Amino acid sequence: MPAVLSRNDRASVVDTTPVDTASLPSFAELGLPTPLLRALADAGLTHPFAIQAATMPDALAGRDVLGRAATGSGKTLAFGLPMLARLADGNAKPKRPRGLVLVPTRELAAQISDALMPYARSLGLWCRIVVGGASFSRQEDALRRGVDLLIATPGRLSDHVRQGTCVLDDVIMTALDEADQMADMGFLPQVREILDLISQDGQRLLFSATLDRDVDSLVRQYLHNPVTHSVAPTTASVTTMEHHVLVVSAQDKSDVVAEVAARDGRTIMFVRTKHHVDKLAERLRSVGVRAGALHGGKAQSARTRILGEFKDGHTPVLVATDVAARGIHVDGVTLVVHVDPPADSKDYLHRAGRTARAGETGTVVTLVTHSQRRAVLGLTARAGVRPLSTQVRPGDAELNRITGARTPSGEPVVETEHRRPARPRSASAPGYARRGRPVGDRNEHRAERGEHWDNRRGDRRSQHGEFRGRRPRRDHQSG
Numbered sequence: 001m002p003a004v005l006s007r008n009d010r011a012s013v014v015d016t017t018p019v020d021t022a023s024l025p026s027f028a029e030l031g032l033p034t035p036l037l038r039a040l041a042d043a044g045l046t047h048p049f050a051i052q053a054a055t056m057p058d059a060l061a062g063r064d065v066l067g068r069a070a071t072g073s074g075k076t077l078a079f080g081l082p083m084l085a086r087l088a089d090g091n092a093k094p095k096r097p098r099g100l101v102l103v104p105t106r107e108l109a110a111q112i113s114d115a116l117m118p119y120a121r122s123l124g125l126w127c128r129i130v131v132g133g134a135s136f137s138r139q140e141d142a143l144r145r146g147v148d149l150l151i152a153t154p155g156r157l158s159d160h161v162r163q164g165t166c167v168l169d170d171v172i173m174t175a176l177d178e179a180d181q182m183a184d185m186g187f188l189p190q191v192r193e194i195l196d197l198i199s200q201d202g203q204r205l206l207f208s209a210t211l212d213r214d215v216d217s218l219v220r221q222y223l224h225n226p227v228t229h230s231v232a233p234t235t236a237s238v239t240t241m242e243h244h245v246l247v248v249s250a251q252d253k254s255d256v257v258a259e260v261a262a263r264d265g266r267t268i269m270f271v272r273t274k275h276h277v278d279k280l281a282e283r284l285r286s287v288g289v290r291a292g293a294l295h296g297g298k299a300q301s302a303r304t305r306i307l308g309e310f311k312d313g314h315t316p317v318l319v320a321t322d323v324a325a326r327g328i329h330v331d332g333v334t335l336v337v338h339v340d341p342p343a344d345s346k347d348y349l350h351r352a353g354r355t356a357r358a359g360e361t362g363t364v365v366t367l368v369t370h371s372q373r374r375a376v377l378g379l380t381a382r383a384g385v386r387p388l389s390t391q392v393r394p395g396d397a398e399l400n401r402i403t404g405a406r407t408p409s410g411e412p413v414v415e416t417e418h419r420r421p422a423r424p425r426s427a428s429a430p431g432y433a434r435r436g437r438p439v440g441d442r443n444e445h446r447a448e449r450g451e452h453w454d455n456r457r458g459d460r461r462s463q464h465g466e467f468r469g470r471r472p473r474r475d476h477q478s479g
Contacts, residue, residue: 024053031060033085039122049074054229056082059205064223067207068230079175079205080116086173086203087148088123095143096170097150100198102157102191104181106131106300107307107328109151112177120149130166132156133300140165154182154190161197168197175205176218180346181326183214195222209353210346240356242363243387244402245376250369254283255394256405257339257367261289261317263404265334266310269319270351272340280339281319288409291317294324325350331360335403338366341376345383352383365403 024047027040040046048056051069059065059082069075083099092098103109109129120127125148130139132155139156143166150157150166160166174195176182182191195204204223208215219226248256261267261284271277274295281293292306292315309315311330318324319339325347333355342348348366355362366387368376373389380387392399399405 024048024050030056032056032081033088033123035088035122036081036085036119039119043118048077050231051075051229052078052081054231055079055205055227058227058229059083059203060085062086062203064203064226065205066211066219066223066226066228067205068211068228069207069209073231075177075207076112076115079177079207080112081119082205083149083173083175084116084119084123084125087125090148092126092146092148093170094146095165096167097143097147098170099149099173099175100168100171100194101149101151101175101177102154102182102194103151103177104153104185104187105178105323105326106133106153107303107324108178108326109153110304111329112151116149116151125149127151130156130160131300133303136160154187154194157194158190161194168194169199171198171202173203173205174198175207177207178326179206179208179215179218180210180212181350183212183218184346188214188218191218192221200224209350240361241352242361242402243352243380243385244363244365245373245380245387245389246365246367246399246402247370247373247389247391248367248393252393253367253369256392256399257337258284258287258289258408259394259399259405260335260337260365260403261291262287262406262408263335265316265404266313266330266332267317267335267337268324268333268351268354269317269337269339270325270342271319271321272343274321276340277319277321284317284319284408285413285415288411288413289317290315290413291319294318294320296321296323322347322351324354326353328354330354334362336362336364337403338364341366341368341372342379345379348379348383348385363403 026047027045028037030048030053032040051067051073055065055067055078059079065079067075067078069078079101083101087099090098101109101112103112109131113127113129117127126146127149128139128142128147128151130143130150130152132153136156136159139160140163143150143160157166161168176191182188204226206215206219206223206226211219246256257269257280261269269280269291271280274297277293277295281291284291292310294303294306298306306315306318307328307330310318322342336352336355338348338351342351352364355364364387366376366380377387377389390398390402392402395407
């Protein structure tokens with residue numbers, strides 16, 4: 001591995017030219033440790049994606065890196081592999097992680113953990129996640145055992161820091177993924193609090209699809225002479241995606257949505273509110289379409305299960321709010337449908353980025369009424385897209401040609417109840433309280449409500465240290 005540069009030796013370099021994919025080096029040529037190369041080969045990976053080839057040499061050399069690339073371009077390994085290589089020499093102390101990845105959502109944290117776990121194991125490193133909606137006490141136990149690379153949402157990590165269950169003094173390398181989404185969701189104050197606790201001599205990597213003013217201020221404050229790499233424009237792909245605006249009447253829209261959902265293949269349908277997500281998913285199931293509902297109001301266990309069923313093909317349609325617009329990678333998503341038009345061009349790009357990932361192709365469809373058409377065409381123009389506009393009705397041949405729509409079966413989908421396995425109620429069983437209910441089980445339910453139980457004090461506290469008498473703040477989007 002190349003020698004790590006001191007902070008004073010880090011030069012400011014800007015590289016905004018696209019990388020020629022034909023000339024990309026192999027992972028072996030980038031200087032990764034041998035165990036990582038073996039793990040990559042086992043996964044069938046020998047050559048990096050463009051963003052990985054552009055940023056990894058500088059990250060391995062110890063430079064602060066600002067990476068700008070489209071969602072789905074391979075950013076996880078771009079920061080993950082250099083972090084693991086840097087952490088290979090050393091051991092984690094209890095409660096003191098050595099590497100930190102900050103992300104905006106629980107789903108993205110889980111996805112990054114799944115992606116990096118095989119490579120961490122190859123080096124004998126421990127990789128764990130800390131997110132809201134999951135058991136605080138179990139996370140505390142994992143931190144106490146020692147974590148080399150911690151992947152966390154800002155809110156829950158702040159809770160652990162305040163409770164003294166996580167100390168950031170030993171962090172030598174930090175990555176911020178989807179930084180613009182953290183800014184959009186209002187997490188920058190928490191991010192700054194966390195970064196202020198980490199040594200200024202530590203290395204920082206920041207990856208984002210777009211760089212607005214808030215992210216730019218974060219870069220200026222916490223990255224020191226960063227090497228900047230941009231390998232993709234902040235517009236939607238016009239070579240791997242087809243973009244369509246389908247004009248429908250208000251009366252026909254519901255039937256059009258049902259026919260599109262009944263198509264073959266994985267489909268993500270975006271709507272604006274949590275209530276609309278549940279309502280649409282329920283209606284689709286009532287006409288014979290297996291559809292799952294995903295939004296920030298669901299418990300983490302439900303969100304994990306729904307995403308798992310979508311990934312394994314059991315549920316081919318995912319109805320979601322913008323909580324699914326970033327950080328969720330599912331292979332084979334061939335159609336993204338904006339049932340409700342996005343709020344702005346940035347949201348359009350991130351929703352659209354759920355298809356045509358990593359070189360695949362896909363179709364993006366926006367359903368609009370006549371009164372919405374002009375505004376949506378202006379929005380897509382700002383996103384760098386010139387969609388084909390078509391007026392459709394239920395059963396139209398053009399609707400079928402563009403989306404693969406077909407008439408749903410009409411036979412309601414019977415939902416399977418998902419319940420916890422029954423537990424013995426013996427008061428003498430290990431880990432059980434006097435009333436027969438597992439202490440950990442109680443804590444997990446409280447965590448889903450934004451609370452945890454402080455066994456040292458016997459107090460119920462919110463994630464932000466508030467006593468029971470105050471209503472705890474809940475932030476489902478962030479975890």
